[in-house]
Amino acid sequence: MTGNTGREQWSSTLGFILASIGSAVGIGNVWRFPYIVGANGGGAFLIPYLISVLLFGLPLMVLEFAIGRNTGTSVVTAFRSIQGRFSFAGLAVVAIASLVLSYYLVITSWVLAYALFFALNRPVDFGAFTSSYLPLIFFLLSGIAVFLTVRSGVREGIEKVSRVLIPVLVVILLFLVVFALTQAGAMDGIGFYLSPDYSRLADPTVWTAAFGQAFFSLSVGMGVMLTYGSYLEGGDLFRNASVIAVADMLIAILAGLVIFPLVFTAGLDPAAGVNLTFITLPAVFTGMRFGMVLGALFFAMLFTAALTSAVSMLEVPVAAMMDSRGYSRKRATLLVFGVIMLLGLPSALSYTALELELLGTPLLDLNDYLFGTIGLIVAGLIISIVGGWYMDRTRVCTEIGGCGWQQKIYMALIRYCVPAILLITLIASLLQAAG
Numbered sequence: 001m002t003g004n005t006g007r008e009q010w011s012s013t014l015g016f017i018l019a020s021i022g023s024a025v026g027i028g029n030v031w032r033f034p035y036i037v038g039a040n041g042g043g044a045f046l047i048p049y050l051i052s053v054l055l056f057g058l059p060l061m062v063l064e065f066a067i068g069r070n071t072g073t074s075v076v077t078a079f080r081s082i083q084g085r086f087s088f089a090g091l092a093v094v095a096i097a098s099l100v101l102s103y104y105l106v107i108t109s110w111v112l113a114y115a116l117f118f119a120l121n122r123p124v125d126f127g128a129f130t131s132s133y134l135p136l137i138f139f140l141l142s143g144i145a146v147f148l149t150v151r152s153g154v155r156e157g158i159e160k161v162s163r164v165l166i167p168v169l170v171v172i173l174l175f176l177v178v179f180a181l182t183q184a185g186a187m188d189g190i191g192f193y194l195s196p197d198y199s200r201l202a203d204p205t206v207w208t209a210a211f212g213q214a215f216f217s218l219s220v221g222m223g224v225m226l227t228y229g230s231y232l233e234g235g236d237l238f239r240n241a242s243v244i245a246v247a248d249m250l251i252a253i254l255a256g257l258v259i260f261p262l263v264f265t266a267g268l269d270p271a272a273g274v275n276l277t278f279i280t281l282p283a284v285f286t287g288m289r290f291g292m293v294l295g296a297l298f299f300a301m302l303f304t305a306a307l308t309s310a311v312s313m314l315e316v317p318v319a320a321m322m323d324s325r326g327y328s329r330k331r332a333t334l335l336v337f338g339v340i341m342l343l344g345l346p347s348a349l350s351y352t353a354l355e356l357e358l359l360g361t362p363l364l365d366l367n368d369y370l371f372g373t374i375g376l377i378v379a380g381l382i383i384s385i386v387g388g389w390y391m392d393r394t395r396v397c398t399e400i401g402g403c404g405w406q407q408k409i410y411m412a413l414i415r416y417c418v419p420a421i422l423l424i425t426l427i428a429s430l431l432q433a434a435g
Helices: 013-024 027-039 042-071 075-082 084-119 126-130 134-151 154-181 186-194 198-202 204-217 224-229 237-265 275-286 291-325 329-349 363-390 393-400 405-434
Strands: none
Touching: 013 154, 013 224, 013 237, 013 291, 027 042, 027 084, 027 186, 027 204, 027 237, 027 275, 027 291, 042 075, 042 186, 042 198, 042 204, 042 224, 042 237, 042 363, 042 393, 042 405, 075 084, 075 224, 075 291, 075 363, 084 134, 084 275, 084 291, 084 329, 084 363, 126 134, 126 275, 134 154, 134 291, 134 329, 154 186, 154 237, 154 291, 186 237, 198 204, 204 237, 204 363, 204 405, 224 291, 237 275, 237 393, 275 291, 291 329, 329 363, 363 405, 393 405
16 A cells, blocks of 8 residues: 555444445435336336446446555545546546535535424425525535534544434434335335336336446445545455445435335325425425424435535545645635535525526536536546556555456456446437437
């Protein structure tokens, strides 16, 4: 290992795993994954999704962990240690993670607002909420929560928060699953969600949807797992990554077992997509017994997932600034936080009374497509190419347990299959937008 001897480390493998699960489990697990499953063949979708996770998402996660642990540093300086000319590529990855965070904090702030509204027994209509300037207050509050966590450090901030919030998230989720499955429309909801339509497996768009969900759901391709891996001393990377991937997938599947029984019980549209979280589900909660408590629990769970993901994204540029510029954690966190809040302000204002738009589209929606879809694919390509093709093979083998036939298969996946799949997903995303 060539890392810095004075660098912060996770206190244990469990702390590392919980923090990584917190990064992987985000808003997309709760509202995006169930809808994607229901719209792409139900239970049959789980087949390409599982293949995507095992053959493409998991190898990229392991590669990020391997680069981080071997170099002992964050994205920019890790890429520089591979070859000096890749510093710019590292900066591009950090920039994409920062831009994604800038609008992700806006959505996180909505979740926080809804959790508070339901807890106070005062649920609000999404249209009324975003026609005021109240979202800006919650945008600032969410940003401060993320800032304070990262400023506290790896062990005292990120790890400590993850050790508390991930178990809380799981407990709330399991409670909501039990409740949802006792509702009148539970079986119809599960039928829509998981009934397999195997004919859809012949549709290439289902496979590209699975590839995209696998990459984005696991938080790979943003440099998060590389940064987290740089704080790790020992442990089996394959085993740790497998635990994280399985936990991420199970939480996503369980979220569907909450959402669709409730939606079908209320007789609402299960294909509401993005509107599911902030329009459809609040209507479900307000119309049912104990709805205020259930709504508060649901949005508290969602805020927990959003917060731990946002923390991991902020750590990427903060760690990069600390390692490349030599700044203290407090100074780096303050500077990066200030820049990201300024970058996120236009996205926040696009869903307020100001309705900030470009070509008739809210700026948040544009940023989600440009950075959250296209940008993440490009970042994933950069990491897979730099790590798979240019990092010394022996350095990778050192981290993944040797250079036997299993590792050779892994390297082939990283070098050829992952970039190819990411390119296909990128082309499909561009064609879909053009269409």
